[in-house]
Amino acid sequence: MSALLEARGVSKAYPFRGRSVDILSGVDFSARAGQLTAIVGHSGTGKSTLLHILGLLTTPDLGGVVVDGTDTAGLGDGRLADLRREKLGFVFQSYNLLPQHSALRNTxxxxxxRGKEAQDRARLLLERVGLxxxxxxxxxxxxxxxQQRVALARxxxxxxxxxxxxxxTGNLDGESERRLLALLLELAREGRAVVVVTHNPAVSEAADRVYRIADGRMQGPDEQRAEGPDERRAAGPDEQRAAGPRLRKEDSR
Amino acid sequence: MSLWSLALANVWSLRRRLVGLIVLVSAAVAVCLGAFAITGQAQSVTTNDVRESTANRSLTIDRPEEGSGNPLLTARSVKELGRLPRVESVQYRLQASFGLVTADGNGPLLYATTYRSALPPPVVKSVRKDLFPLREGEVVLPSRSQGFDLGAYLGEKVTATTTRFVREGEGTGVDEPVTVAGIYDATWQLDNPDAAYAADATVVKWAAARSGQPAKNYLDTVGYDQLTVVAQRESDVPELLRQVQDRHYTATTLRQVLHALPGILELIRVAGQALLAVLGVLAFVGTVTVTGALARQRAQEVGVLKAVGFRTRFVLGLLVAEMSLVAAVAAVLGVVLGVGLAGAGAAGLRTLPEVRPYVEQALPLPSVSVLVSLAAATVVVVAAGALAPARRAARMSPTQAMKDW
Structure with missing residues (x-):
């Protein structure tokens, strides 16, 4: 199964009180199409820093990131922004919706x-997430x-x-958590690579693969499921993504 | 979403936080526009009045020197010039000297002058309302001449001593009673300082007697001292001058310089310009402050936009576009307020007699070019003020902007 997102030998250090503190040291990571990949670890172990690097929001000191076959090393800010827009979708713990705009406009x-095509797609996505x-x-x-589902639609x-x-799921109650997890799994089953940084055992237990991070070093991945038990996964990522958003509410539950 | 649709949505959503800036900028636009509208109208009235005044539409033709071969200024000349295209009227002037004898036996030497309706003297006192044309035996004197205060003689009979030709180089004095029918402001010197206006027949009679010519042939054999050809429009003057000179008349144009505006309007004009500068700076500083504050408050939003794939240039453009939209709204409001302010200001100024003629219109509207320039300047000033803080905000890294993501 192909890797849509890869990190190779990624290291990152931050200055702290006059010295350099290693956050990540030679981390390798890959996220495959059609799988939910979880990154777990205690607070302060570098999970979020790794996600920033994977999301092209922070550049690593060493190593590199490959997104859907594009090596991002040496790319300028503009090209990185384009890649974020076209290849990556972000869901933040605190949602990060723009408070002055409606759910539709946030999406x-x-x-x-542009225009009606964009509006129609945003409405379909909001319907899909139950909003x-x-x-x-x-x-x-x-x-x-x-709000988290609006962020997912966005x-x-x-x-x-x-x-x-x-x-x-960090700020969600039990029901909302279950619902969001189901949506993330469904997105993975459609052929996307879904990467989740989490403390939540329910999420890591549901993931196809789990990376554990401790003291800036990566362990894993643990393959929790045999590849291909799901019919959708068998169709391959490209064919499934090309099908676009699924529209019926019952499909998203 | 496109930059402008997102900017528009943001401005609408943030309108309450932008009210202060809109009020500041629209007030600046309104005050400047009000001042410019009033003074612009006054300046326009003054300029038009002067440009289209008879003096500025006039050609002056003086009597040719003897032996020059140029045509005399006869009654025929008046008809010939009157038939030229773009001529409104041809007015003649004849002068004849006479001594004014007052009650104490003294008096100035004056010049009896025919009246020209196109260039009327400023009469300050008269025996009747419609003074011109004067009747035979009537004169209108300057208020002062050669040290004599002549204003006191209004309505009185005085003696005019004219000269009758005897032989070459010799003449004799003839006394004739005349009535002082009016007094004009002596600062009017278009017909020289010692002109005294009299009926055409009186002036011709005195001029003919002095030259020894019969009065009935005088205008054909000697002619007028000066003709004034009045064009229909000020812009016709150059072409008319060429045509008159082609006929060998010695013509010159008489142009007036612009009158200065009355003091209070000049003050408003200068104040408007000063306010434009001061309020321009205020609008700039206000925009820098508001944009900076909003950018700080919206740092997380900037971070989100960059995280979801917007380029730095787009975010910069978005923040500047938002402020430009605010400026456009403020400019429109400012124009509406400014027109109202100008109307109210003009109404107030119409109570001042000195200023009233300059602000006659009920609502002084500035020209379209002034409106467009002011609106464009408003947008430019505000956009320029937004640029530096917007650039600072747009250059933040997404992780720095969204610290708590």
Missing amino acids: LIPSVR GERVDHRPAQLSGGE ALVNDPPVILADEP
Whole structure:
């Protein structure tokens, strides 16, 4: 199965009180199409730093990142931004929706499409995550779980092959957590590479592969499931992603 | 989403936080526009009045020197010039000297002058409302001449001593009673300082007597001292001058310089310019402050935009576009307020007699070019003010901007 996101020998250090503290040391990582990959570890072990590097938000001191076959080493800010927009979808722990805009507009903001086509796709995505009736609500009028689902719809608006989520269930209650996890698994089954940084055992138990990070070093991955038990996965990532967002609510549950 | 649609949505969403800047900028635009509208109208009234005044549309033809071969300024000349295209009227002037004898036997030497309706003297006192044309035996004197205060003689009969030709180099004095029908402001010197206006027949009679010519042939044999050809428009003057000179008349144009605006309007004009500079700086500083504060408050938003794939250039453009939209809204509001302010200001100024003629219109509207320039300047100033803080915000790394993601 192909790796849509790879990190090779990634190291990162931050200055702290006059000395350099290693956060990541020679980390190798890969996320495959059609799989939910979890990165677990205690606080301060470098999980979020790794996700920033994988998401092209921070450059590593050593090593490199390959996104969907593109080696990102040496790319300028503009090209990195383009890759983030086209290849990566972000889901943040604190949702990071723009408070002044509705759920629909928050979903639309990164869209590379224009006009009615963009609007239609954003509405379909919001319906898919169960918010078809709340498109005009602002973040403050939505629960935490709903906001996180808007963030997920936003991450999907450009149909990226890779979804990166940083503690996506960290602020959610049990029901919202289950619902979001089901959506993330479903996105993986459609052929995307879904990478989740999590403390949550429920998420790591549901993941196909689990990387454990401790003291800046990576262990794993642990393959938790045999490849290919799901019918969707068998179809291959490209064919499944090309099918676009699934529209019926019952499909998303 | 496109830059402008996102900017528009942001401005609408953040409108409450942008009210202060909109008020500041629109007030600046309104005050400047009000001042410019009032003074612009006054300046326009003044300029038009002067440009299209008779003096600025006039050609002056003086009597030719003897032996020059140039045509005399006869009654025929008046008809010939009157038929030229773009001529509104041809007015003649004839002068004849006379001594004014007052009650104490003294008096100035004056010049009896025919009246020209196109260039009327500023009469300050008169025996009747419609003074011109004067009747035979009437004169209008300057208020002062050669040290004599002549204003006191209004309505009185005085003696005019004219000269009758006897032989070459010799003449004799003839006294004739005349009535002082009016007094004009002596600062008016278009017909020289000692002109005294009299009926055409009186002036011709005195001029003919002095030259020894019969009065009935005088205008054909000797002619007028000066003709004034009045063009229909100020812009017609150059072509008309060429045509008159082609007929061998010695013509010159009489152009007036612009009158200065009354003091209060000049003050408003200068104040408007000073305010434009001061308020331009205020709008710039206000925009820098507001954009900087908003960018700090919206750092996380900037981080999110960059994280989801917007380039630095887009974020910079977005923040500047938002402020440009604010400026455009403020400019429109400012124009509306400014027109109202100009109307109110003009109404107030119309209570001052000195200023009233300059602000006659109910609502002084500035020209389209002034409106467009002011609106464009507003957008440019505000966009320029937004640039530095927007650039600082746009250059933040996404992780730095979203510290708590």
